[in-house]
Amino acid sequence: MSQAIYLDCHAGIAGDMILAGLIDLGANPNYITEALSQLPLDTFDLSFNHVNKKGIHAQHLTINIEESHHHRTAQHIFSMIENSTLPQRVKSRSTAIFNVIAEAEAKIHGMNIADVHFHEVGAMDSIIDIIGSCLALEDLNIEHIYCSAIPTGHCKVNIAHGLYPVPAPATAEILKGIPLASLDVASEMTTPTGAGFAKSLATQFGPLPACTMTEIGYGAGTKDFDFPNVLRIIQFEENQNTQDYVQVLETQLDDMPAEMLGHFIEDALSQGALDVYYTPITMKKSRPAVQLSVICPLSKASFFENYILRHTSSLGVRSYSVRRTILDRDFTTIDTDYGKVTIKLGILADKVIKAKPEFSDLQAIADRTQLPLQQIYQHVMSQIEHLK
Template structure:
């Protein structure tokens, strides 16, 4: 069985997830082809190799000239449902956005349907979330695991002004997830990254028994005293466990 482990020693964000999957072998043309099925104008995706504290990594970015419109959950649902994406991809992407809307609604005291996504309603966030789901699907990943999340600290700026790290919606998404701050004074886990990983991850903690086949490093934007990369390990669960499960399932 194909599993993936996200080693989040420097946090996690949507673009870092996609960068790490590309670095681990997701063909960029496949990603581009699938994302073109979204009826979104004026966006361009690119990837480049960068070095972060001596580690070669893939940096994924979305270029858009859109000026952050405020989209509601309904608007995003429409964009996803009217796309030519496969049903399984649509379902997962909508699950992530719904989870995000619920977290935002608890913070702002507004009904999830009336939440207006600012940063996460923008084209780049939609691309990050749908792109991550496309990546998991294309790479035939059946289970997702992750380490405890290094969330960072300090303050970050958003539409509402200056807010503490982790941003309230991010923290809301991370209920029940092991988190820590290694002393980096910066937002390391973004709302998009938190929404994706908490929606799709089976379990957070130590690396499970895995035979690594592919390893990828997705670069973040910042330059820190630690490598600002997200590491992924793709592999198979060991056969004993697979045999045990097979036996168990019959």
């Protein structure tokens, strides 16, 4: 069974709360500190200690950093992560979080993502929060992340560009498409780092899914209120397969050229859609047409609704949530007479029930050897039966 966590954001979410909560859950702080120390960062020290937040025994993170005058752009951070020796999943998750925050900053300031200078996320403590949290997920072998609705609080905060209302501009941009919770507190309860973590990595937002809890960790915030200012992180084992919710967007088109329809599929997939397809239909006046269907994460529903309206001839979009059940997936590589081939595995109840070769690998072999693709496919399929 795969491991999953649920982020209970009843008091908001911030980067230090996430990392502290994962340490409280059981992640090894020495592993995290050692991995972070391999990066080209300023000298730092992490300390974790327990505090009491209105009766809740929670882990609190303190980061001590030597004063630095480094200016970090998004591109600098992406390159640092890519060129590091971090585990691949840590690289992917960290990059995804920074990319979401960079996109928000770029939109707000009207500039390219690569040129964004992070005011908060580029600071050392936020880099440590994000990469450290992804290292903690790796140490705990967390496959999937679920998240509650997120409260923002209300007040005004000083940011690099002046006094702004909560949620701050970057936080508000990131939280588009994510369900928000009401919390009448005159304070900033969710930061760009916390919002970026949830937006990038959570596959489902809403109540705690049906599960059997195995561990619970508490990450303390820095402020004190008349309620426990903690992020509760619940760890649980997922059942034989994974269930979550996705958004289905539909519209009917009878006035778009085929070339533009094909371009839209490629474009939407590159923007993060889970699937895009057309279904032939007949519309009014017996016109041949297609129904466009886009499946996307719940958090990107608003983005793709607007994307369809901007990039197709549609005047309206239908949108609804559906539950899906998916097999756990893994990859392995096998040696064949034609070279190495990546195999995708579908797993149910810890047993491989499906195995299929990556088609791009087969195409590359066919191009290199000039052999029929069907011959290569049949040969590889005969070699992977033992994986089931």
